[in-house]
Amino acid sequence: MLENSVGARAGSFGDYEQLGEDVLIERCKAGDTAAFDEIVRRFEKRVFNYALRVTGNYNDACDVAQEAFIRAFHSIQTFRGDAKFATWIYRIVTNVYLDERKKLKSHPTTSLDDTIELDENSVTRQIEDSTPSPDEIVQTKERMRILQRAINALPDYQRIIITLYHVEHRSYEEIAEILKLPIGTVKSRLNRARLAIAEMLESEPELFG
Amino acid sequence: MNCKAARNLFSAYLDNSIDSSRKVDLEKHLADCEQCDRAYSRFRYAISMLERLPDVNPPAGFRASVMARVEVERRKVPARVRWWSIDWQKVFTIRVPARALAVGLAVLIAFVISLQVLPPLRTGIAGLFLAQKPSEAPISTLDQESARAPMPWTPENRNGQGLILTLDVVQSGVYCLKLHTKSLKPVAFDIDISGTKYSGFVVADKPSAIKVPAPRSGSVRVVHVAWSIGEWGRYQTVFLPSKLRSRAVVKTFSIEKATVADVLRRICREYGVAIIAWGNLGKPVAYAQVYQATPDDALYECLNRVGFKAYGVAASIYAVEPVR
Incomplete structure (x- = not known):
């Protein structure tokens, strides 16, 4: 017999912000979704930014980042703790992105002009002078837009490596672990990606003189 | 070299x-x-x-939408175990201590008895109590002009096999959110009203209802409803204004760097309409201009370009969902 039983589940689950990563992961494995919520809180910005730079598009980044967290939730039991959680989650985001690319390859939807719109604050933070003129803000914004367009034009693996190294500040060893590639391959692909970016920016002398 | x-x-x-x-x-x-x-x-x-590429914040509500999906995924029934794939030898050699077995049985018996004895739908939260069966609840005494009978709504109807939501105004300042289904299998739900969570089941002929106090004047109450049946589930969000407005008004305003959720909240407040929505409400809306528009037009202006559509299900009540 099934009655409409409703029990209030609200209430404190303890102070998760104070817990270490390994404790949170153990709790996630035991089915504690509040622990997973805390994991999402800690990693959402990193995961979203990584997704944003590799997809080059705000909407796609939302979808990829969300899907990555759902995959992480499903496979948390397989996380053995040999690697750092960050390394593991970057690998999941990468796989989600590559899977989506495979699906969309026949119907590409990202145009080169569909680049990231940066809010003004995030740009002004990057400017060393504390009082940038409106022209400087516009110019910096334009530079970042062109830089993102150059990143978008790179082949998938180069784009992923350049994002992991320069945006996410991962070491060669971590990138090799995330992508399951030899360190030598990571280094040579990073060099090729950097050379390609430099070459692309050369065609914008008024901004990158 | x-x-x-x-x-x-x-x-x-x-x-x-x-x-x-x-x-x-x-x-x-x-x-x-x-x-x-x-x-x-x-x-x-x-x-x-x-090295100077700036960090960008995820859209507002990103984490909430991830957790809503997690909640739906969590409720999915695990894959069916085939009898021929079970390691029977292991099953029969599992050793369960007698005392643990006795305690387990006692808990099970107590649970079954409690289902028989306890009144259904208790929450114990003052001000937020579960109503009697929907048929006993008075409907729309607040505003006679909006008293067109509310239509039940569920995303991707599937012959009403999912959770069907109906919204009524019970009395001034109190909404009634009715939950029912045509499914013979139980539909599990979780509801979050301003941080207080409720969970339960509905099944055909056994509906539930929750009374939700209207927010204070000029603000919006957001109710999150996650539900699942088997592999299928949805996360719905209900936006409730302080008072449903009976006469259509026209408004002019613009929205910038917002999300679909922000847009719905704004339209709910500006026009005094209730909105039941599902889909990725964290999706960004870069810019929308609403010029001397009715709620129908405002919803179209703001949502059409981001892949959502809206339609009225009753006077001053709208459903919003992704375009399929």
Whole structure:
């Protein structure tokens, strides 16, 4: 017999912000979704930014980042703790992105002009002078837009490596672990990606003189 | 050293991970070859630009939408176990201590008895109590002009097999959210009203209802409803204004750098309409201009370009969902 039983589940689950990563992961494995919520809180910005730079598009980044967290939730039991959680989650985001690319390859939807719109604050933070003129803000914004367009034009693996190294500040060893590639391959692909970016920016002398 | 070999060493040189003999060769090459020297300057500049790429915040409500999906996923029934794939030898050799078995049985019996004895739908939260069966609840006494009978609504109807939501106004300042289904299998739900969570089941002929107090004047109450049946589930959000407005009004306003959720909240407040929505409400809405528009037009203006559609299900009540 099934009655409409409703029990209030609200209430404190303890102070998760104070817990270490390994404790949170153990709790996630035991089915504690509040622990997973805390994991999402800690990693959402990193995961979203990584997704944003590799997809080059705000909407796609939302979808990829969300899907990555759902995959992480499903496979948390397989996380053995040999690697750092960050390394593991970057690998999941990468796989989600590559899977989506495979699906969309026949119907590409990202145009080169569909680049990231940066809010003004995030740009002004990057400017060393504390009082940038409106022209400087516009110019910096334009530079970042062109830089993102150059990143978008790179082949998938180069784009992923350049994002992991320069945006996410991962070491060669971590990138090799995330992508399951030899360190030598990571280094040579990073060099090729950097050379390609430099070459692309050369065609914008008024901004990158 | 030729130019190609020199350029292959740019990264190692910049990162200072080059061995000393090759470093000497490269520096000699850069001193002799103006082209490579310029290329290296460009290379170094490009790297410095990459390091200055700003961090961007995820959209508001991103984490909430992830957790809503997690909640739906969590409720999915695990894959069916085939009897021939079970390791029967293991099953029969599991050792359960007698005391644990006795305690387990006692808990099970107590649970079954409690289902028989306890009144259904208790929450114990003052002000937020579960109503009697929907048929006993008075409907729309607040505003006679909006008293067109509310229509039940569920995303992707599937003959009403999912959770069907109906919204009524019970009395001034109190909404009644009715939950029912045509499914013979139980539909599990979780409801979050301003941080207080409720969970339960509905099944055909056994509906539930929750009374939700209207928010204070000028604000919006957001109710999150997650539900699942088997593999299928949805996360719905209900936006409730302080008072449903009976007469259509026209408004002019603009929205910038918002999400679908922000847009719905704004339209709910501006027009005094209730909105039941599902889909990725964290999706960004870069810009929308609403000019002397009715709620129908405002919803179209703001949502059409981001892949959502809206339609009225009753006077002052709208359903919003992704375009399929």
